[in-house]
Amino acid sequence: MILDQDGNPIQSPADRESAAYTMVREFRQAFDASKDPALWAKLIREELAEFDEALQNLVKEFSDVKYVLAGALQTYEEVGGPDLDETLAKRIEIASAIVSSFLPELVEDTAFAEVHRSNMSKLGPDGKPVRREDGKILKGPNYSPADLTFITTNV
Numbered sequence: 578m579i580l581d582q583d584g585n586p587i588q589s590p591a592d593r594e595s596a597a598y599t600m601v602r603e604f605r606q607a608f609d610a611s612k613d614p615a616l617w618a619k620l621i622r623e624e625l626a627e628f629d630e631a632l633q634n635l636v637k638e639f640s641d642v643k644y645v646l647a648g649a650l651q652t653y654e655e656v657g658g659p660d661l662d663e664t665l666a667k668r669i670e671i672a673s674a675i676v677s678s679f680l681p682e683l684v685e686d687t688a689f690a691e692v693h694r695s696n697m698s699k700l701g702p703d704g705k706p707v708r709r710e711d712g713k714i715l716k717g718p719n720y721s722p723a724d725l726t727f728i729t730t731n732v
C-alpha cells in the first residue's frame with residue numbers, strides 16, 4: 578500500500594500512479610539508471626516472463642490445494658474424520674477468492690484437469706502406484722509435470 582506524507586493510504590489511481598512514478602524516479606536517480614529504451618523494453622520482457630511463471634506456479638499450487646482438500650474430504654467421508662479445521666477452511670476460502678478474482682472458472686478447471694493428468698502420470702508402467710516405504714506416492718518413470726503455460730500464452 579502506498580501512503581501519503583501523513584501515513585494515510587493514497588486512494589486515487591492518478592495519485593497512486595504519480596506516487597509510484599516518484600519512487601521509480603528516485604530509484605533511477607540514485608542508481609544513475611540507463612537511459613537506453615531498448616534495455617528498459619528488455620527489462621519489461623524479463624519481468625513479464627517472471628510474472629507468467631509466478632502466475633502458473635500460483636495456479637498450480639492452488640490446484641494442489643484443491644486436490645488435497647478433495648482427497649481429505651473423500652477420506653473423511655469413507656473412514657470418518659474430523660471436520661475441516663476452521664482456520665484451514667478460512668485460508669482455502671481466501672485463496673479461492675484470490676484466484677477467482679483474476680482467473681475464469683474455465684481456466685481454473687482446465688488447470689485442475691492438467692494437474693490431475695500429471696498426478697495420474699505418476700503411476701508405474703504396470704498401472705500401479707509407486708510407493709515409498711512410508712506410503713508416500715512417488716513419481717513413476719512416465720511422470721510428466723503439469724504444463725500450465727496455456728494460462729499465460731494467450732494473455
Ligand SMILES: [Mg+2]
Binds near residue numbers: 637638641
Ligand atoms: Mg504443490
